Amino acid sequence: MLKAELRKKYMQQRKALSRDEAFLLSEHVFQNFITYFKPEPGQKIHIFVPIEKFNEIDTQIFINYFLAQNIRVYVPKVVVDKLISIEVFNDTVFEINSWRISEPVSNKDSGEINFHYVITPLLYCDSNGNRVGYGKGFYDGLFQSISPETKKIGVNYFDPDDFIDDVWENDIPLDYLVTPTDVLSFLSGLE
Incomplete structure (x- = not known):
């Protein structure tokens, strides 16, 4: 299927989930992530803040756990059409931007490129690690821009069932996909 078709299909499926269903599935994704990757204090994790209107995986569960475990947390913020990484702490001040996304008030890019993991938002990921985002x-x-050793991890409610027919040359696949039922690796034994 084409990305546009997949984007529409999985956005509809995601919006059909009740808040309770989405939260329960998010907890399963979180548990699978923790069990598989076993993040440790001092590690650096870049993770998105969920967009409530899009019914995204509730990554606030992850963020709260990471901060409590002294794992360094970085979140994205778009500044002048560029995604920067801002390190956040328990006392970081957030605001809702014009797209209704919660983000830090600060525009100070951490400059960090050596993350252990980048937990990535997506609408869909196929069985080759190709993803469909918001375009x-x-x-x-x-x-x-990040270190090639950084593990790129997608989180999603859905398993990969459809192939993406219009993968572009500049598309960078994920290394892993975490769903409520599984952790899939796309590294072909190179872990």
Whole structure:
């Protein structure tokens, strides 16, 4: 299927989930992430803040856990059409931007490129690690700028069932996909 078709299909499926269903599935995704990756204090994790109107995976569960475990947390913010990474702490002040996305008030880019993990938003991911996002290309840009050792991890409610027919040359696939039922690796034994 084409990205536009997949984007529409999975956005509808995601919006059909009740808040309780989405939260329960998010908790399963979180548990699978923790069990598989076993994040440790001092590690650096870049993670998106969920967009409530899009019924995204509730990553606030992850963020709260990471901060409590002294894992360094970085969140994205778009500043002048570029995605920057801002380190956040328990006392970081957030605001709702014009797109209704919660983000830090600060525009200070951490400059960090050596993350252990980048937990990535998406609408869909196929069985090759190719993803369908919102079509802005922000995460492809981020992936190009970070250390090649960083594990790129998608989180989603849905398993990969459809192939993406229009993968572009500049698309950067994920290394892993975490769903409520599984953790899939796309690294072909290179873990």
